[in-house]
Amino acid sequence: MSDKKYVLRAREFGYDDEYYDFYGDGSDGRINSSFSDKALALKSWKELERKTLKTRPLSSIQDFFERGDDELKALDQFLFEQSGVHFLDDDGYVIEEIENAIATLDENVVFEFLEKADLLSFTLVEFDDAEQFYVAWIAETGTYRAKEDYGQGDGDELYFSQDRAQALQECCEDYIKGGYEEDREAPLVFEGTLESLSDSPALLRTAIASHENLSYDEEAGALLVDDHDAQALAMILPLLKNPPLEIRAVTIDELCAIQAAMTA
Numbered sequence: 001m002s003d004k005k006y007v008l009r010a011r012e013f014g015y016d017d018e019y020y021d022f023y024g025d026g027s028d029g030r031i032n033s034s035f036s037d038k039a040l041a042l043k044s045w046k047e048l049e050r051k052t053l054k055t056r057p058l059s060s061i062q063d064f065f066e067r068g069d070d071e072l073k074a075l076d077q078f079l080f081e082q083s084g085v086h087f088l089d090d091d092g093y094v095i096e097e098i099e100n101a102i103a104t105l106d107e108n109v110v111f112e113f114l115e116k117a118d119l120l121s122f123t124l125v126e127f128d129d130a131e132q133f134y135v136a137w138i139a140e141t142g143t144y145r146a147k148e149d150y151g152q153g154d155g156d157e158l159y160f161s162q163d164r165a166q167a168l169q170e171c172c173e174d175y176i177k178g179g180y181e182e183d184r185e186a187p188l189v190f191e192g193t194l195e196s197l198s199d200s201p202a203l204l205r206t207a208i209a210s211h212e213n214l215s216y217d218e219e220a221g222a223l224l225v226d227d228h229d230a231q232a233l234a235m236i237l238p239l240l241k242n243p244p245l246e247i248r249a250v251t252i253d254e255l256c257a258i259q260a261a262m263t264a
Contacts, residue, residue, distance in 0.1 A: 003129045007032075007124070007256075009124075010029045034256045051103070053102060057099065059093070064119060065094045083105045133252065134163070135158065138175075144159070144262065145171055169234055171245055172233040176233060187225055188233065189223070194216065197241060213232040214229075
C-alpha cells in the first residue's frame with residue numbers, strides 16, 4: 001500500500017470586473033480530491049482539466065491574450081499540429097469561446113496544451129499519508145473555519161494549516177477581529193469560575209498571572225482577555241472546557257471530506 005497521498009488543488013481564478021486571470025501556482029489552493037495511486041491521480045487531473053476548461057474564457061484571460069505574438073503563434077501551431085484546431089483567428093486574436101472546441105479534444109492533447117500555456121486550473125501536490133493537518137472548529141456556528149476565497153469554486157474554502165501553532169494563532173486573530181468589529185473597547189469575556197471554565201483551574205490561574213492582557217474579575221466572576229490580544233486567547237484556549245474555537249488534527253482524507261461537505 002502506498003504511503004503517499006496525491007492531492008489535486010485548484011489555482012485561484014478570478015475576475016476583476018474586466019478580465020479573468022489565474023493567481024498563484026495552486027500549491028496552497030482549494031483541495032479538490034485525493035488519491036493513493038499516482039497514475040489514477042494523473043488521469044483524474046487530465047479529465048478535470050478538460051472539464052474545467054469550458055469555464056475558462058481564453059479570450060478574456062489577460063495573462064494569456066496579452067502574451068507576445070511569437071509565443072501565442074507557437075502555442076497555436078502546437079495545438080494545430082496535435083489536433084487540427086487553431087485558437088487564433090487570422091488577425092492573431094484569441095477566438096471567443098474556442099475553449100469549448102478545445103475541450104472536446106483528446107485529454108492528453110488538452111492537458112499538454114494547457115501545461116505549455118500555463119493555463120492549468122489545478123496542480124498535483126504530494127503528501128505523506130500519515131501527515132496531519134490542523135483545522136479550526138467554531139463552536140458558536142458549528143462549522144469549520146473557512147478562508148476568504150477569490151476563486152470560482154462553489155461553497156467555502158476550508159482553512160487549514162500543517163502547523164498547529166500557526167493554526168491556533170491565526171484562528172485566534174480571526175476570532176478576536178470578529179469580536180472587536182462589534183465593540184473595539186470591550187474585552188473578550190468568559191463568564192464563570194475558573195473551576196467551571198477549566199478542568200485545570202490551577203494552570204488557567206497561572207496563565208492569567210503570566211500575561212498582562214489576561215485577568216480574572218472576582219466581582220463579575222469572569223475571565224477577561226483585554227486589548228484584543230490573540231496571543232493571550234491562544235494561551236488559554238486549550239485550557240477551557242468549552243472553547244469558542246478548537247484546533248483539530250485531521251488526516252488528508254478527513255480534510256478532503258470536510259472540504260467536500262463545505263462545497264456541496
